[in-house]
Amino acid sequence: MTRLEHVNVTVADPDATAKLLCDLFGWHVRWSGEAMQNGRTVHVGSDDSYVALFSHGDDQAGPIDSYRTRAGLxxxxxxxxxxxxxxxxxxxxxxxxxxxxxxxxxxxxxxxxxxxxxxxxxxxx
Structure with missing residues (x-):
């Protein structure tokens, strides 16, 4: 059987978004640390699956209209x-x-x- 393990989303502040998701859904931080391109990532979810929250830590482009952008979330x-x-x-x-x-x-x-x-x-x- 195939299952989804995680999705990776770029956010402004991975720690703040992780706290929100933990508070709302009873999840926990599975891992956090340095990431590619001098960024930071926090993995938050359950024991079986998670959301990876990534940030470059510098200025980022604003949100896009995901429903009109190919590969948009x-x-x-x-x-x-x-x-x-x-x-x-x-x-x-x-x-x-x-x-x-x-x-x-x-x-x-x-x-x-x-x-x-x-x-x-x-x-x-």
Whole structure:
């Protein structure tokens, strides 16, 4: 069986984004340290998969319209046990959940964090 191990996303501050993802989703930092091109990377997630958060540490280009850019990252989706509790944490963290939808076989909402990364939060009943 094949499974996704990680995705790698460029952010302004890997440590701050890692803290946010840990607070919202109960994840932990798996590794952090120096990265290519004098950058820094933090791996945050579960024991089975993670998001690699990378930064050059200097000026970076702003967000792009990912849905119109080939190879753009459109969103990261996470599955949670309790959608309402997770949404409450998202709101307490200062984000505005939107695009709520019920669909077969679950329920979801989205929010965009400060790097411009859209995150889909889904629950399968």
């Amino acid at each position: 459109n969103h990261i989706a996470v599955v949670v046990d309790d959608l309402a509790a997770t949404e409450a944490r998202v709101v307490r963290a200062g984000y505005v959940p939107g695009k709520h939808a019920d669909y077969e076989p679950g329920h979801r909402f989205y929010f965009t964090e400060e790097n411009g990364v859209e995150i889909e939060v889904v629950n399968y009943d």
